[in-house]
């Protein structure tokens with residue numbers, strides 16, 4: 001099963017992905033988180049592991065990937081199970097594996113297209129079994145829809161914080177999900193009870209998969225760059241809805 005987490009910047013994609021990944025690990029799933037956000041430097045801390053080496057480097061770096069773009073077979077000559085991913089590109093903690101597609105580290109480095117190409121090629125090349133769960137923590141916004149990454153996922157998990165922009169984006173993601181024939185699981189995040197009521201009203205007949213209230217422990221651990229080793233009933237509920 002492949003799930004993509006999406007939503008606007010700062011809505012809690014990485015936080016919810018980390019909590020959910022831990023939950024799947026607790027349930028005995030073989031869970032791989034793929035970090036496709038080229039400007040996120042916090043996910044590995046939320047998972048409590050090292051920042052892995054960029055997977056783009058395994059394929060000779062971004063320039064080589066762009067050259068191979070038109071001949072996709074050059075990138076992968078065989079399917080990979082999760083354990084086939086070269087170990088120097090995988091970090092692990094508490095049963096959760098993390099792979100990072102690539103980061104923009106320097107000024108004038110160029111765009112992130114190579115990361116998009118690699119992600120789009122990697123997903124169909126994963127040989128996944130019943131017990132495998134792949135969770136993609138994506139970059140903010142909807143570019144991954146444009147890149148075609150979402151064509152290859154089973155479910156879209158949209159994280160919505162209490163903001164007008166998130167609610168607007170939910171409408172857009174809802175219609176793009178429908179176009180692709182994918183179910184969108186909406187997660188209300190970082191809100192208090194009153195805000196949740198307003199958000200539910202604005203969401204109309206869209207089904208809410210989980211409500212994660214603003215949580216002091218989550219915020220504090222996020223602030224300190226500590227592992228999110230927190231168990232929440234709503235995350236368990238979400239894990240079951242997605243599975």
Ligand SMILES: Nc1ncnc2c1ncn2[C@@H]1O[C@H](COP(=O)(O)OP(=O)(O)O)[C@@H](O)[C@H]1O
Pocket residue numbers: 007008009010011012013014015016042189190191212213214215216218219220221222223
């Ligand atoms: N349920 C929550 N309660 C409190 N703080 C949260 C919650 N979810 C996310 N945050 C905080 O919001 C900020 C952005 O979260 P993050 O997961 O990095 O967002 P994104 O990955 O969407 O950019 C972080 O400071 C994080 O600790």
Ligand SMILES: [Mg+2]
Pocket residue numbers: 013014015037040137
């Ligand atoms: Mg993030």
